[in-house]
Amino acid sequence: MRNNRPMSFPRQQARTRRFTIGVPRAFQISPDGRRVAFLRGRDGEDAAACLWIRDVDSGAEHVVADPRTVGAGEEDLPAEERARRERLRETGAGIVSYTVDDAFARAVFTLSGRLYAVDLDGGAAPWEVPAAVAPVVDPAISPRGTAAAYVSGGALHVVGLDGGGDRVLAEPEGPGTSWGLAEFIAAEEMSRFRGLWWAPDGSAVLAARVDDAPVARWTIADPASPEAAAQTVAYPAAGTPNAEVRLAVLDLDGDGVAEPRWIDWDREALPYLARAGWTGPAAGGPAGGAGSGARQDVVFTAQSRDQRTLRLFRADPRTCEVREVLAETDGTWVEIMPGVPAFTASGDLVWIGRGGDREGARRVLLVGGREAGPPEGAYLRGVADVDGERVLYSASPAGCPGDVELWLFDAHRGTSTPVRVPPPSPGGDAADGTGEDAGGVLSGRMRGGTLIVQRRDMDTDGVRTVVLRAADGGEPDGGTAAAAGGIESLAQVPDLPRPRVRFWSAGERGIPAALVLPSWYDADSGVRLPVLMDPYGGPHAQRVMRSRSAYLTSQWFADQGFAVLIADGRGTPGISVEWEQAVRGDLAEPVLEDQVAALHDAGKRFGFLDPDRVAVRGWSFGGYLAALAVLRRPEVFHAAVAGAPVTDWHLYDTHYTERYLGTPQQHADDYTRSSALESWGTVNRPLMLIHGLADDNVVFAHTQRLSSALLAAGRSHTVLPLSGITHMASEETTAENLLLLQVEFLHRSLGGAAGVQEAPKGAGGV
Structure with a gap:
C-alpha cells in the first residue's frame, strides 16, 4: 500500500472513501481453485474499480474489464441502481458488482x-450486450454463461x-x-439484496414479485433545489403495511x-421473505449452495411479522408443492443469520440454530442436523462459504468479541479447525508457513480447495489478503494451509x-x-484530557474491534486534544444472544x-480523564x-x-423497529420510552444535529x-442540513468538512481541548 501525496487526514479519508479504494474485494473463485476474480481500483484514489483475474499458481494478475475503456464516459447511474447502492452502502464507482457462471x-x-x-480468460475485450431496454439493473449471469x-x-x-x-419473462x-x-x-434490514435466482441447470429463474402499493408514500425534497421535483418513496414505517412479496418460478x-408457477406459503403468518434460492450451485443462490444429486429444489426462509418465528421451506419447482424443513422460534426474536441455508x-x-438450554442459549452451526461448531463459549457470526463437504464459518472466541476467527468444518472428519493466517513476509506479501498473528478480524471465501x-x-x-492452499496439494484444513501469495x-x-x-472490559x-489517546500525550504530564465518547452502541454493529x-x-x-472512549454496550453483537436481546422494549436506557x-469505569482506571468535560458524537x-x-x-x-439520528421510532422502518419495540399500536409505552423527544433533563447542553x-x-x-x-422548549441547538x-455522507468536500466542523464545535462547547497545539502535523490538526 502506498501514499500518492501528503494531505490532511480529513481530506485523505474523504478522498479515499475511508481508505477502502484500492482494497481488493468481491472475490469469486474458479471450480478448481486456480483462478480468482476480484474488484479493485488501480490505485488508492481510483474509485472506478476494475475487474481483475489472478492466477493462484503463478501469482500473475491482469485486468479483464476497465470501466475507463469499456464504459461510455462519465458515470450516469439510473435511480434504481442508486437506490440499490444506498441499501448496500456502496460508495465506489466503476464496476461495483458482477456475477460469474458456474x-x-x-x-x-x-x-x-x-x-x-x-x-x-482475458482473450477478448468486454462487449456490450444488446439489452432491449435501459437501464439494466442487477444482472445475473446464467449458470452456463449463455444468458443474463x-x-x-x-x-x-x-x-x-x-x-x-431479449425476452421479457415477467x-x-x-x-x-x-x-x-x-x-x-x-435490502435495508434483512441483507437480502437480490430478487432473482437462476435454476442450477439454467432452465428457469426463481423471482420475487413485489407489490408495494400497500406501503405509505413519503416525500423527500431538497429545499436547496426548489425547481427539482420531490422524490416520492414507499416507506414502511413501524406499525404500517409492508410490501407484499411472492415467489414464482419462470421457465425459459x-x-x-412466462406463466408463473407460484411458490406459496402462509404469507399472512410469515410475510417476510428472508432468503431464497435453489439447492443447486446456481449463481446468486444460497451461500455455498451445492447440489443434492440431479434434483433441484427451491429453498427459502420466511419470517413472522413479530420476528419470533423463522421457517425454512423446500419446494418442488414443477409441482410447486411446499414442505417445511424446520422452524426456529424465540420469545424475543429470531435473528436472520448470514450464509444460511446452504448445502x-x-x-x-x-x-445456524440454537444450542443449549434457554437460560444459556447460544447459536450453533448445524450440518446435516449435527452440531458442528463453534467451540464452547464462542460467538457464532455466520457461514462464509461451503465447498464440497467443508463449511467455512466465522466466530469470536469466548471473551474476545473484538476478534473474529475463521473455522473450517470437515463433514467427512466431523471436526472443526481454525484457519491460520501466515505472517507477512518482509516484502509485504504473505509468506509460506503455518505461523499466525495474534488477534484480528478475519473474513473469507472458499472454492475448489482455495481460501x-x-x-x-x-x-x-x-x-x-492471503490466498491459501494446502501444502500437499490437497484441500486446506485450516491448520496446514500454506500461502499461495497475497x-x-x-x-x-x-x-x-x-x-x-x-x-x-468495563464495569460489572x-x-x-x-x-484512544493522542499520539503526543504524556499520561504522566498532569494534563487532564477532555473525553469524547465515539459510540455506535446499537444492534448489528460493533466499534470495539481488533482492527487498526x-x-x-x-x-x-x-x-485534536481528546481522550476518545468507545464502548459496545448491551444490544451490540459479539458477546451472546442474551446481550443482544437486552434492549427488547427499550432502545434508550440500557444503551445509554x-x-x-x-x-x-474509565474515569476510575485513568486518572488523567476530565469528568467535567465530556462530549459524545455518533x-x-x-x-x-x-x-x-x-x-x-x-x-x-x-x-x-x-x-x-433516529429521534422518533414511529418514523423508522417496520422490520428493524418492531424487532425491538413491537408495533406502536400494541406497545405505545415502549416507543415513548425509547424516543429522543421525551424524558429530558433540566440542563441545556450544546447539541449539533447533522442530517x-x-x-x-x-x-x-x-x-x-x-x-x-427543542425550539418549543426554548433550548438552544445547532442544525446542519446537508x-x-x-x-452516507461520502461526497469528498462534505465528508472532509464535517470532521473539521465537529472538532470546532466540540472545542467551543467544552472550552477548548488540552494540548492541541502540541499535536504533530501528521495528525492533521484543525
Whole structure:
C-alpha cells in the first residue's frame, strides 16, 4: 500500500472513501481453485474499480474489464441502481458488482445502466450486450454463461450473451409492482439484496414479485433545489403495511412472458421473505449452495411479522408443492443469520440454530442436523462459504468479541479447525508457513480447495489478503494451509500516527471498551484530557474491534486534544444472544446506561480523564445515542454531535423497529420510552444535529422533529442540513468538512481541548 501525496487526514479519508479504494474485494473463485476474480481500483484514489483475474499458481494478475475503456464516459447511474447502492452502502464507482457462471468462464456487470459481458480468460475485450431496454439493473449471469437475467422498469428480462434476443419473462401488472428486485425492507434490514435466482441447470429463474402499493408514500425534497421535483418513496414505517412479496418460478421454455408457477406459503403468518434460492450451485443462490444429486429444489426462509418465528421451506419447482424443513422460534426474536441455508455436496443442510438450554442459549452451526461448531463459549457470526463437504464459518472466541476467527468444518472428519493466517513476509506479501498473528478480524471465501482470507488487525494498516492452499496439494484444513501469495491492496496508508488504543472490559457487566489517546500525550504530564465518547452502541454493529482501521477517525479526534472512549454496550453483537436481546422494549436506557458505566469505569482506571468535560458524537444509531446522552444525562455529558439520528421510532422502518419495540399500536409505552423527544433533563447542553436532506433511510423528519421540540422548549441547538446528501455522507468536500466542523464545535462547547497545539502535523490538526 502506498501514499500518492501528503494531505490532511480529513481530506485523505474523504478522498479515499475511508481508505477502502484500492482494497481488493468481491472475490469469486474458479471450480478448481486456480483462478480468482476480484474488484479493485488501480490505485488508492481510483474509485472506478476494475475487474481483475489472478492466477493462484503463478501469482500473475491482469485486468479483464476497465470501466475507463469499456464504459461510455462519465458515470450516469439510473435511480434504481442508486437506490440499490444506498441499501448496500456502496460508495465506489466503476464496476461495483458482477456475477460469474458456474465454469468461471464469463462474467456480466453494468456501467451507467448498460449491460456488459467479458470472457474471464482475458482473450477478448468486454462487449456490450444488446439489452432491449435501459437501464439494466442487477444482472445475473446464467449458470452456463449463455444468458443474463436483469431488471428494467420493474420487468424481468433474459438476454442472450451471444445473440438470441431479449425476452421479457415477467412484467409488472400495474403501478407499484415489480419483478426480480429486493424490496426496501429486504435490502435495508434483512441483507437480502437480490430478487432473482437462476435454476442450477439454467432452465428457469426463481423471482420475487413485489407489490408495494400497500406501503405509505413519503416525500423527500431538497429545499436547496426548489425547481427539482420531490422524490416520492414507499416507506414502511413501524406499525404500517409492508410490501407484499411472492415467489414464482419462470421457465425459459417457449416465447414471450412466462406463466408463473407460484411458490406459496402462509404469507399472512410469515410475510417476510428472508432468503431464497435453489439447492443447486446456481449463481446468486444460497451461500455455498451445492447440489443434492440431479434434483433441484427451491429453498427459502420466511419470517413472522413479530420476528419470533423463522421457517425454512423446500419446494418442488414443477409441482410447486411446499414442505417445511424446520422452524426456529424465540420469545424475543429470531435473528436472520448470514450464509444460511446452504448445502454440502452430498446434500446435507447447513444451518445456524440454537444450542443449549434457554437460560444459556447460544447459536450453533448445524450440518446435516449435527452440531458442528463453534467451540464452547464462542460467538457464532455466520457461514462464509461451503465447498464440497467443508463449511467455512466465522466466530469470536469466548471473551474476545473484538476478534473474529475463521473455522473450517470437515463433514467427512466431523471436526472443526481454525484457519491460520501466515505472517507477512518482509516484502509485504504473505509468506509460506503455518505461523499466525495474534488477534484480528478475519473474513473469507472458499472454492475448489482455495481460501481467500482477508485480515484486519492492530499491527498493520488496512487489509491484508492471503490466498491459501494446502501444502500437499490437497484441500486446506485450516491448520496446514500454506500461502499461495497475497493479493496486494493499493489503498493509501493513513497520514496519521498509529492508533494508540487501550482495550479492557468495563464495569460489572464487562462492557467491551477502548480508549484512544493522542499520539503526543504524556499520561504522566498532569494534563487532564477532555473525553469524547465515539459510540455506535446499537444492534448489528460493533466499534470495539481488533482492527487498526476501526480507530482512524477516533485517533484523529484524539490528536485534536481528546481522550476518545468507545464502548459496545448491551444490544451490540459479539458477546451472546442474551446481550443482544437486552434492549427488547427499550432502545434508550440500557444503551445509554452502558455508555455511562463505561465512562465512569474509565474515569476510575485513568486518572488523567476530565469528568467535567465530556462530549459524545455518533452517526445513525450512534447519533440517536449522542442526542440521548446530552438530553437525558446532562450531568454526565456536556456536548454532543448527533449525525442522522433516529429521534422518533414511529418514523423508522417496520422490520428493524418492531424487532425491538413491537408495533406502536400494541406497545405505545415502549416507543415513548425509547424516543429522543421525551424524558429530558433540566440542563441545556450544546447539541449539533447533522442530517442529509436526501436521506431515505433515516429521513430528515427525525432531526426536524427534535429541532422543533427543542425550539418549543426554548433550548438552544445547532442544525446542519446537508443538501443532496443521503444517509452516507461520502461526497469528498462534505465528508472532509464535517470532521473539521465537529472538532470546532466540540472545542467551543467544552472550552477548548488540552494540548492541541502540541499535536504533530501528521495528525492533521484543525
